[in-house]
Amino acid sequence: MKTLLKAIGWFFLLLIAIPVVWLGSGFAYETWQTYVHRFRLTIEVETPDGLKSGSGVMQSAWTIKASWIPQTGGVIPSLRGDAVFVDLGNGRNAVAILGMGPTGSQDGIASLAALAFGRAKPDWFIDAPHWTGSAELNFESIPTLVTFTDLNDPNSAKAIYATESVFAAWPRRRVTLDEFATTFGSGFRLRRATVEMVPIRSWPLRLLGLGGEPITRGIEKQLAWITQIRGYLNGKFACNPSIESCLEVGHFKRN
Amino acid sequence: MAVSENLMLAILAMDSYNRGYGAGISTLPNTGQLGTATLTAQKGDQQAQTASFFAQAYTLQSGQTVISYRGTDQAFPSWQEGTLGDVLNGWTAAAGFSGVTQALPTTPSHRRALRGWQTRQRSDVQRAAPDRGLLRVAATRASASAT
Numbered sequence: 586m587k588t589l590l591k592a593i594g595w596f597f598l599l600l601i602a603i604p605v606v607w608l609g610s611g612f613a614y615e616t617w618q619t620y621v622h623r624f625r626l627t628i629e630v631e632t633p634d635g636l637k638s639g640s641g642v643m644q645s646a647w648t649i650k651a652s653w654i655p656q657t658g659g660v661i662p663s664l665r666g667d668a669v670f671v672d673l674g675n676g677r678n679a680v681a682i683l684g685m686g687p688t689g690s691q692d693g694i695a696s697l698a699a700l701a702f703g704r705a706k707p708d709w710f711i712d713a714p715h716w717t718g719s720a721e722l723n724f725e726s727i728p729t730l731v732t733f734t735d736l737n738d739p740n741s742a743k744a745i746y747a748t749e750s751v752f753a754a755w756p757r758r759r760v761t762l763d764e765f766a767t768t769f770g771s772g773f774r775l776r777r778a779t780v781e782m783v784p785i786r787s788w789p790l791r792l793l794g795l796g797g798e799p800i801t802r803g804i805e806k807q808l809a810w811i812t813q814i815r816g817y818l819n820g821k822f823a824c825n826p827s828i829e830s831c832l833e834v835g836h837f838k839r840n
Numbered sequence: 841m842a843v844s845e846n847l848m849l850a851i852l853a854m855d856s857y858n859r860g861y862g863a864g865i866s867t868l869p870n871t872g873q874l875g876t877a878t879l880t881a882q883k884g885d886q887q888a889q890t891a892s893f894f895a896q897a898y899t900l901q902s903g904q905t906v907i908s909y910r911g912t913d914q915a916f917p918s919w920q921e922g923t924l925g926d927v928l929n930g931w932t933a934a935a936g937f938s939g940v941t942q943a944l945p946t947t948p949s950h951r952r953a954l955r956g957w958q959t960r961q962r963s964d965v966q967r968a969a970p971d972r973g974l975l976r977v978a979a980t981r982a983s984a985s986a987t
Contacts, residue, residue: 608927612916650914656926657857657913659864690870690882692861750867816887823881823897827871835886 611651618649622713623798624698625781628669628681628730630765633772639671639681641801642783645695647710660710662695667804668837677769678736678807679745681728681778682836687747687762689729689836690826700726701780719781724748725758727778731832732768739810739818742832743768746775804837811838843875849906852877856896856908860884864913876901891929 627640643666652658669681685691698713699705701720730746733739747762765773783798805811817824817833824831843851855874858865861884871879877898884894894910916925 608915615916651916654915656915657864661862661914686870688870690860690884692863692866750869816885823883823895824885825881827880831870831882831885833885833887835889839886 608654611654614651615648619646620648620710620714621646621785622698622710622716623783623785623800624701625719625783625798625801626669626681626697626728627779627781628671628679628727629776629778630671630673630679631772631774631776632673632677632769634674636776637671637673639669639679641667641669642798643667643683643694643697644785644800645698645710645713647695662692662710664695665839666800667802667839670804670807673769673773677732679730679732679765680742680808680837681730682832683728683839684832684836685729685747686749686826687729687744688824688826688829688831689731689744689833690824690831691750693726694728697722697726697728697780698782713782714785716782719779722778722780724760724775727775730775733808736807737809739808739814739832742818742830744830808837848875848877848900851875852896852898852906852908855898856894856910857913859896860894860910861889862894862913874898877906880905892926893929 621644623642623644625640625642627638629636629638643664646663646665648661648663650656650658650661664683666683668683671679671681673679682689683694685693693700696705698716699709701722702716703720704712704716725748727746727748729744729748731742732745734741734743744762745764745768747760748758749761750758763775765775785797811834814820814834816822817831819830819832824833851874857863858868859870859879860882870882873879877900879896880899881897882895888894892911892914894913896908896910898906898908900906911926911930914925915927917928
């Protein structure tokens, strides 16, 4: 009887221990295989009153997934940071959102450093934490820029600069929208966007977001409604990028 | 060569992993056509991302709406993303916890919202074939997982 109880005890112990070890190993692997870098995105706009610019530090993290866990393979990119606000004067503004494409529905901001430095090769993110210096983004890789006619109205956003993925013979991007002059008048022009690598602390401090150049926060000072809205700005549950703007809170702030 | 309906639904089930945020093939657009299916609404905002959830709706040539859900793409919680991952948000649904965050957007009211404009334009088709596409995709994905 005692032996039987012992056997049942071992059975239940293994029943718990095996999944815990299996899942725990995957979690530990993915925590270890997370590569983090930070960069400062600067947007410069020419105006009749001179050059105006805005910048913000963002954090890009790439996690290599554990292949023995039932999930899709590859890597998970993630981004933390705020959209970059550029005050153009006289109530005009331009905001570089955390998205790409004419409706902001395309990813790619987490890869900005690779695009700027021309190093978008397989597993580039493993070396990225060691990169230094700054580089200019080509015009096809600049994030979508929007303007608000009324900063207090999230639905007054209008895209003024956008690029789009073109999946033809090989993937590439092209500028599909540039309405600085038509929106603000002559003399307004997107001059350039740069990416500057900034330091980040080593593991494990980076897991907690501690140390290094701090991520820029504070977009809610300009866009106060950020703290009140969840999901898409138009209030809908879902979005159809073919016919409407897919701007959502995550395009302006990612914690 | 005509693609069978089951194959098309299987392709659409797979395609949701290549659209929206965190797409497997990041260069695919979120609009346009996939074969004879037209991409329509999607749910991939930050609310969905926090739950590691994504859904893409398609309209078939017949007018039928198919909603393809993505779930098993990120198992673990992420400090970097502030997400809880599929283990806590989705796997627990298998144990009967229907209130988990990945299951909530699949409720009938949210499905109606996801196909929004479609419902208004083709309400007759929706009444004739309620959720058949969704169920077929779910069945296809279940059989694909089983193999």
